[in-house]
Amino acid sequence: MDMRLEVIGIGVSDVDAALAFYTEQVGFRLDHDVAPAPGMRVVQMTPPGSPTSVVIGEGMPLGEPGASQGMQLVVDDLDALRTELAGRGVDISDVQQLGPEGQPGSRFAFFRDPDGNGWSVQELRRD
Numbered sequence: 001m002d003m004r005l006e007v008i009g010i011g012v013s014d015v016d017a018a019l020a021f022y023t024e025q026v027g028f029r030l031d032h033d034v035a036p037a038p039g040m041r042v043v044q045m046t047p048p049g050s051p052t053s054v055v056i057g058e059g060m061p062l063g064e065p066g067a068s069q070g071m072q073l074v075v076d077d078l079d080a081l082r083t084e085l086a087g088r089g090v091d092i093s094d095v096q097q098l099g100p101e102g103q104p105g106s107r108f109a110f111f112r113d114p115d116g117n118g119w120s121v122q123e124l125r126r127d
Helices: 015-026 078-087
Strands: 007-009 029-037 040-046 053-058 071-075 107-112 118-123
Touching: 015 029, 015 040, 015 053, 071 078, 078 107, 078 118
Parallel strands: 007 053, 071 118
Antiparallel strands: 029 040, 040 053, 107 118
16 A cells, blocks of 8 residues: 655744745745634645645644754755745755765755754756
């Protein structure tokens, strides 16, 4: 039986600030923003081209704000994405070589959301 990872939850302190960061600055697509019960809000967003979505919200056990670390986005052109995100105001690190020069998957850049949840962006060219 297939078991697909399709949604990950991230704890945030301010849902509206996180929603703006992920959709306006990082470029995630808003899938839905609903309040299915009193005191509960579910916001689901998907990175461009990804089969996996991210959920933030209120009234759900998503963990402490800033506790999610090591989430990884994979791109074909890290330099282009870094330039795009920096242009939208994302504080993204310089590109770092984390392995032998020219080895696939060894170039990374890093950023954090407003709560400190940590993301890495890996370049993995599929030429």
